Amino acid sequence: MIDSLLHALVWILLVGGAAFCVIGAVGMLRLPDFYTRTHAATLPDTLGAGMILLGLMLQSGLNLPLLGEGASLRIGDGNTLVTLKLLTLLLFLLATGPASTHALVKAAYARGIRWNQASPQDDSSDSKHADPD
C-alpha cells in the first residue's frame, strides 16, 4: 500500500519535472528576445531538475537503523547514500545554475544585445536598447 503510494508520487514528480523541462523549451521558442528567453531557461534549471531529482530521491529512499537491527526505518529502495548524493546534486545545480545564467545575460548586456519591448507579434521597429539610467 505505502509502496504503491510512493511509486505514484515518484511518477508524478518525474512526469511533472519533465513537463516543466518541455514548457521551458516551448518558452525558449515562443519568447521574443534573448533576455526573456533566459526566464524560460530557468524552468528546467529549478522545478524541472528539482522535481526529477526529488522523485529519484524518493525512489532511492532511506534506510536508517533507528530502532536497532531489524527494525530500521526503511523507505523506497533504502539506498541512503544515493539519496544523499542526489540531494547534494540538487544543491549544486541550484548554486551553479544562476551563476551561468547571470554570466550569459551579463555578457549579452555588455555586448549591447537589444531587447524587445513590443509584443511578440510586433517585432519590427519598437525594439530599443536597454538603458536603465
Place this chain on the structure above:
Amino acid sequence: MYDLPPSPQSLSGKETGPLLIALVVTLSALWLLWSGIYDNTLILGLGACSIAFVVWMTRRMHRVAEAKAGYTLGPRLITYLPWLGWEIVKANFQVARIILDPKLPISPRLIRVPVPQQTDLGRVIYANSITLTPGTVSLDLRGDGLLVHALTHEAAEGVLSGEMERRVNRMERPS
C-alpha cells in the same frame, strides 16, 4: 586578466590556520562520503591531491575568510532555503502559465534595486536568489545597485517589494 583583490573580510595569517584545518576536514569527509571507497590507495591519493589543490587555490584567491562565512551561514540557510524553494515553485507555475498562454502576456522591464548586503557572500546569495526565481534575472551588480530584468510587471513588483532582500539581510546579520 582580473587580479582578485583581497576580500574585505581578510584575516591575518594567525586566524586562517584553524579555518584551513576545518576546510581540510570538511573536504576529506565529503570525499570519503561521496566516493564510498576507503581501501583503494589510488582513489584516496587522488582525493588527497584534490584537497591539497583546493586549499592551495583558496589561499591563493584570498578566499579563506569566506570559508568562515560559509561555516557560520550554513545553519541559517536552513530557514532561508525552504522559503526560497516555495517562492521558486510559485514563480515556476506563473512563468509556465505565461509561456503556455496563447496571448503570451509578457511585459519585460529593467529595474534597479538596492543591494544593502554588507558581505560579498550576502550580495551573491541575494543576486543568485533573484536569478534562480523564474521571471527575474539579475543582469549587473555594481556598487550597491543591482540591475534586474523582469519578465512581467508582477515579477518586477515582487522584487521591488523587498521581502527577499529583508530575508537575506536577516540571514547575513543574526539578530
